[in-house]
Amino acid sequence: MAPIPGSGLAKGLAVTLRTMTKKTVTEQYPDTQPDLPPRTRGVIGLFEENCTVCMLCARECPDWCIYIDSHKETVPAATPGGRERSRNVLDRFAIDFSLCMYCGICIEVCPFDALFWSPEFEYAETDIRDLTHERDKLREWMWTVPAPPALDPGAEEPKEIAAARKTAEKLATTQPQPTTQPQPTDPTGSNPEPPTEPPAGPTAPEGDAP
Amino acid sequence: MTLAAATATTAHPTLTTVAAESHGFLSPTGVEVAFLLVGLVTFGAALVTVTTKQLVHAALWLVVALGGLAVEYLLLTAEFIAWVQVLIYVGSVVVLLLFGLMLTRAPIGRSPDADSGNRWAALVVAVAAAAALVWVVADAFRTTWIDLDGPAAGSTEATGASLFQNWVLPFEALSVLLLAALVGAIVLSRKAKAESSSPPLNSRAATGSSPSAPNSRNRPIRRNGRSEATRSAAGTEPTARGTASTTKETGPTEASNPVEATNPTEQEGAR
Amino acid sequence: MNDALDVALRLLIVFVVFLTFPLIIGQTEHKVMAHMQGRLGPMYAGGFHGWAQLVADGVKFAQKEDVVPAGADRRIFQLAPAVALLPYLLVLLAIPIGPGEGAVGEVVDAGVFFVLAVMGVGVLGSLMAGWASANKFSLLGGLRTAAQLLAYELPMLLTAASVAMAAGTVSLPGILDAFEWWWLPWQIVGAIVFFVAGLAELQRPPFDMPVADSEIIFGAYTEYTGLRFALFLLAEYAGIVVLCGLTTVLFLGGWHGPWGADGLGWVWTLLKTALLAFVVIWLRVTYPRLREDQLQKLSWTLLVPLSLAQIALTGIVKVVIQ
Structure with missing residues (x-):
């Protein structure tokens, strides 16, 4: 079956005309905020109350863009005659976003759910050195982390x-x-529910475990 | 010049023109002045055309000369001829001329090698031809006057009527000639398809019937392939020479591929 | 005195049309092209949907430095934009937009020839620009322009001649006076050929081989900046106005319409012209650029035979109905 000569041309014209009548896909970004999906990789937020300074994130980071300083503290024995415990205290946690390639490995490897993706993306700076964000800034971004999307029906x-x-x-x-x-659904710590509400207080670090 | 010479006579209509009776030869009307001035400009442009040392400038001055001629036709009430003059000469012939110039040699600046040694012979021929034309035209039309008051003698209607009443046979012969040329051009451009027996390298089988299918593309591709071959065979031969030799060996069939042909001239042209 | 005023007024009107219509078409192109590609197009300049985008562009062009390349042929380089632009202004003078003597800038006896002749001259500007820039890309663009003009001038002339045969006159108002509605199907092939050839002569996509920006940067206009470049762009859009107006007058009956032909004839002309301008934009958005050999082939093996067939058809019908 030979197509009518010019039918392809007409089809092309029809496509463009149809597109013209459809709604445009342009995001009017500075005027209206984009509607980002919940798992958008905008910036990495730190839930520092969960951090145990295990350094896994810093070691796994392909770019070496995570800086962690800490010191040890001894906690006096909880019961008389008990043994003193020691725990790590976070002094500095910084991510250099001029190096970060947003691979998300740090978030994957964090065993204590202290790092989260946040859809926040408006953190451009005029100086590249200002892109190294410290823990207070990272903690602030924690507030912008949305609740994880619900599981698919029938999912494991x-x-x-x-x-x-x-x-x-x-x-x-x-x-x-x-x-x-x-x-x-009772265990609070094991539920990966990101703390959109501030946690009740500095939860006891894992160091107490026997 | 011919026309400028003829002005003096055509400006004296003996029949009914009021202008001719009230104005003498020494008190010309505005149209006559304009005619003379445009004639001077045309003549000057024509002179520059043949004397300038820059090839493309010559072609552009020719545009001025031909355009001036069209204005002269207009002033002589031959409107139709004037527009045809612009259409054919300025619009097509000069463009063709420029096309040829740019395709072959169009350096910016002077091109002294384009100077001919027999310029005096050319001058003699030109003056003789001009004198002959002026004499013949002035002699032939000495007693013919343009009636400026009646229906314009050079209007489209008058031209068409005289063309198809008195000059039908020459007109038809000419048009058959042109039609033959036109059909010839079409046949030539279609022939390229028949000649190329091998299937197009990049054509899809389904769309072979498309009228604009790029069949003439075959040859450039094969040529490129060959140039690749020569280049690789020569091994250390520099690229520029490789292209040049290819261009030379496929010289006659070059017309369809202006790009490759321009390269050598380009290099000397744009320094 | 009254005559002088009349002439001045007409010239002024034509000049204003010459300056505004191309801008309107340019703005329409911005918006239509954007929406055909699922975008919004300019939204900021002027506040309401970016209506003043081209004004802003003009201001920007005017501020730029006027650069002439060192190796260029100065005078010709600077003259070229004017040569490209002015012919369209002249053509605009001869296009009638309504019935009667009052609705045309200047009645030209051999209007069809005048219009086509002067339009052909505009291409000289591109040629001059291409040669005088001392740039290989420009020269290639100029060459392609010339080749394109030579190929497409012929079908354009032949189809215009077909209409002139049908009407028995070569004056544009005369053609409109003789127009009947059934000319539309009668001359439809000619109309398409004329329109396509005109597009090619204007170097509009899909026939924009001479300015093909992905291969030869911007063809003949590569070296131009600032106001001169803007003039070339203006020439292109003025060319669209002229081509659409001409197609309207020659093939679509100009001010003729189903109703209101007396007082509102000019509305019909403008409406048809605008519709054709939309088609020009539409074609640009839809089709990819033709290759140089496809371009030549389209003209010589399709458009020229079609226009010859149209002339034959016109002649036959003309003899039969007499």
Whole structure:
């Protein structure tokens, strides 16, 4: 079947005409803020209360753009006759965003959920040296981190919740007193719910664990 | 010049023109003055055309001369001829001329090698031709006057009527000639398709019927391929010479590919 | 005295049209092209949807330094924009926008020839610019311009001749007076050929090989800056006005319309011209640039035969209806 001569030309004209009648996709950025998806890689926020200065992020960073200073403190024994504990105290946490390539490895490797992606992107500076942002600035960006999107319907439940429920069920079978059946979703620390509300206080660092 | 000489006579209509009766030869009308001035400009431009040492300037002065001629036609009430003059000579012939110049040699500045040694012979021929033309025209039309008051003798209607009533046969012969040239051009440009027996290198099978399919592209591609071959065969041969030799060996078929042909002249032209 | 005033007024009106219409078309092109590409186009200049964008552009052009390359042929380089621009102003004088003597800048007896002749002269400006710039890209652009003009002048003339045959006159108002609605289907092939050839002569996309910015920077205009460059751009858009106006007058019946031909004839002319200008923009957005050989081929193997066929058809119908 030979196409009618010129039908391709007409088709092209139709495409452009149809596009003209459609809504444009232009973002009027400075006038209206863009509607960014929740996982936008805008900037990295630090939830410093969760940070244990384990240095994993700084070591994994391909660009070496994370600077961490810390010192050790000894915590007196909680119980008389107990042993003194030592813990790390964060002195400085800075990310040089002129080096950062937004790979997100630091966020992936953080074992204590102290680093988060924030969709905030308006942090341009006039001097490249000002792009090294310190912990207070990084902490401020924490407020802009949105709640993670809901899981897909039928998705596997998060590992932490599954583990918690398993232990709860095990407890329930070993101690057969049917109370209100402690269902999951109680563990506060294991839920990756980003703290959009300020945390209740400086949570005890992991150093207390036996 | 011919026309300027003729002005003096045409400005004296013996029939009905009031202007001729009230104005003598020494008190010309505005049209006559304009005619004379434009004639001078045309003559000057023509002189510069043949004397300037810059080739492209000569072509551009020719535009001025031909345009001046068109204005003279206008002043002689031959409007149709005037516009045809602009259309054919300024619009097409000069453009063709410039095209040829730029394609071959169009250096900016003087080109002394374009000077001919037999300029005196040329001058003699030019003066003789001009004298002959002036004499013939003045002799032939001495008793013909333009009636400025009646219907314009040079209007489109009058020209068309005389063309198709008195001069139909020459007109038709000419138009058949031109039509033959036109058809010839089409046949020539179509022939390129038939000659290239090998399928186009980059053509898709489905769109072969498209009228604007780039069939003449075959040859440049093959030529480039060959130039690649010569270049690689020569090994250390510098690139410029490789291209130049290719251009030379495919000289006659060059017309379709102005780009490659320009390169050598370009280099000397734009210094 | 009254005559002088009349002439001055007409010249003034034509001049104002010459200065404003190209800008309007340019602005329309900004917006239409943007929306056809899913964009918004200029939004800031002037406040409301960037209506003053071209005014701002003009101010910008005027502020720029006027550079003449050291190796250029100075006088010709500087003269070229004027040669490119002025012919369109002259052509605008001869296009009638309404019925009667009052609606045309100047009645030219051989209007069709005048218009086509003077339009052809405008190309000389590009040629001069291309040669005088002392730039290889410019020279290539000039060459392509010349080749294009030579190829497309012929079909344009032939189709215009077809209309002149149909009307029995070469004066533009005369052609309009003789127009009947059934000329539209009768001359449709000629109209398309004329319009396409005119586009090619204006070097508008998809026939913008001479300025192909991705290969030869900007062709003949590569070395131009500031006001002279702006004049070339103005010439291009004035060319669009002229081409659309001419196509309207020759093929679409100018001020003729289904109703209101008496007082509002000029509205019809403007409406048709604007519609054609939209088509010009539309074509630019839709089609990619033709290659040089495709360009030549289109003219010689398609447009010229089509226009010859149109002339034959015109002749046959003309003889039959007499």
